[in-house]
Amino acid sequence: MRDLKEKPNQPKVKSHVFKERVKSIRRAVTGRMGKLMKDRYRREQAKERQAQEPNAAVSAEEQVEQYTGESISTVRSSAGRGLDKARRTIRQRQEAKASRANMGQAEPPPDGMEPAPPQPGERMKQEAIKEKKAEAIKGRGGDPEGTPPFASSDNRIGQPRKSSAPVNSGHLRRADAPSNTDNLPAVRGKPQTAIKERPRGNAPAIKTRQAAAARRGNTAKAAAEKAASGTAPKAAKATKAAAKTAAKKAVGQTAQVRARQLAVQRAKKAAQATANLGKKAAQAVVHAATALVSALVGLVGGAVLLLALCVIMLVAAVVSSPFGIFFADQQKEPDAVSPNAAIAQINVEYTEKLADLQAGNYDSIQIHGQPPDWREVLAVFACKTASAEDGVDVATLDPDRVERLRQVFWDMTAITTEEETVEVEDGDETILHITIEAKTADDMRSVYQFTDYQNEALDALLEEMELLGGLLGDLSITQADAVALLENLPDNLSPERKAVIQHALMLVGKVNYFWGGKSLVLGWDSRWGTTMQVTAAGSSSTGTYRPYGMDCSGFVDWVFYNYNATGGEYIIGHGGGASAQHSYCTAITWDEAIPGDLVFYPEDSHVGIVGGRDENGNLLIIHCASGANNVVITGVDGFTSIGRPVYFTE
Secondary structure (H helix, E strand, O other), X not given: OOOOOOOOOOOOOOOHHHHXXXXXXXXXXXXXXXXXXXXXXXXXXXXXXXXXXHHHHHHHHHHHHHHHOXXXXXXXXXXXXXXXXXXXHHHHHHHHHHHHHHHXXXXXXXXXXXXXXXXXXXXXXXXXXXXXXXXXXXXXXXOOOOOOOOOOOOOOOOOOOOOOOOOOOOOOOOOOOOOOOOOOOOXXXXXXXXXXXXXXXOHHHHHHHHHHHHHHHHHXXXXXXXXXXXXXXXXXXXXXXXXXXXXXXXXXXXXHHHHHHHHHHXXXXXXHHHHHHHHHHHHHHHHHHHHHHHHHHHHOHHHOHHHHHXXXXXXXXXXXXXXXXXXXXHOOOOOOEOHHHHHHHHHHHHHHHXXXXXXXXXXXXXXXXXXXXXXXXXXXXXXXXXXXXXXXXXXXXXXXXXXXXXXHHHHOEEEEEEEEEEEEOOEEEEEEEEEEEEOOHHHHHHHOOOOHHHHHHHHHHHOOHHHHHHHHOOOOOOOHHHHHHHHOOOOOOOHHHHHHHHHHHOOOOOOOEOOOOOOOOOOOOOOOOOEEEOOOOOOOOOOOEEEOOEOHHHHHHHHHHHHHOOOOOOOOHHHOHHHHHHHOEEEOOHHHOOOOOEEEOHHHOOEEEEEEEOOOOOEEXXXXXXXXXXXXXXXXXXXOEEEEEOOOOO
């Protein structure tokens, strides 16, 4: 776009539209769109890892064998044997424990292990018992430090020997009283002091000795079982832990080797993806960046340029994805068009099909339904075109992509007709019913068999319906012939006339012809493109249905109204058609024509705006033509008179 600040006579153009464009681009680039691209890259990486998994495993085994000197299978076998050995040891000790429990013996400590010291509470009990026994023996005149009757000659616990104390053969003992020498369990800790028997006839002494022995036996047995139960599992756990450590070490080495290989693969994949993206999106990015920077520098100055440059860095990541559709209105390729211009082209075909169906001698025509929402059509088109294996980006709508868009529209649109004859007072009446059935974006998921990524991208685009709607109502000048005409305007042209031409060029290729169509709307009229019935009389299309737009005089009214923004009042012609507009003009010669003057067909049957001159000096006319069914730029063919609107002061 030309720098509008270079000339002092250039009209001021509001910059809020372009600020909103920057904000829209930033929203389109960030958020879920970036996430979807990241998710797609991760899925590709996962597929690549799955494809490389067998080779990675083989290479890992070879490197582990070089590192450890043994293969992974050997290490795993050794770990398994160690684990089996630990299990056998646990099972043998459990069997031995059960056998000793049946015989009333305490379980000895494992080989090579010192007896566990008694617990603090147990030592206190033993010391108390020892003191009581020493006091009892001392009271009888005995030696409290006597040799324990169960001390082993080799100091091994659990081997009883005969007591050196004299035994009174006449001593009576109960049959169920436990002997102090038979099968007494070993007691860990320091030996207990021997208890000498009391003289004959002292029955309480017998009971005390038996109770003490029973307590010692129970305590020793509990301590032995506790020690055994804690020691054997510890040994088994140690063996099992060693086996697991060996296995984990082997697996860990394999994982490290595999991680290094995957890192190399990811780096190669990222480099390849970056190269492909740059190759595919370079041209689109250049054009998008050029258009954006040009617009910002020319209209809002350098304050926003830094932000634009930051955005451009992100643009490269999305222009080749379905989200590139948001940049389709920024292209300046000679054969590229904006999204709403492409839609207008397809609406021409849609209009012709409706006209063919309505041709005939019908008393009335009724239409049922509407074509699909163009925002959904754009979203489906973007996902189908940019995400296919043989797809192309949608950041530029050239003739090939417009044809793809047309195919999506007709895949989503079905039109059927039915004739009905009804009886009326004057006879029969024929009614034509036209039914338009539109598929939704969700319907097209299964029709086109979208992939997961395409479905996710479609969801994201449908969440940005406002941005897609902005593409439909875009009023930027992107048509190649319109841009060229704007750039070649005379330098001495007044700001008023230049502004009129700018507004006229905004609708080139974007609004279809509609007999009797008027609009006093600032900017884009949301009714444009909606199927409506022609109600104005005097045309062969009267009574038929077609996409709503404007007629020739309605276009001129919209241009002058948007230039001056009068708040709902017509500026020229006052809504009376081409004839009324001609009456608000002063006759001039063709040589005097300058941009902004009006030209007319014979009998004021058509009107257009002088836009400028071509390289040969011939006049160019901007008008909404029924023959082209659109706003177009043509020569003066058919125009026979010219006038200067009295609105201009010169």
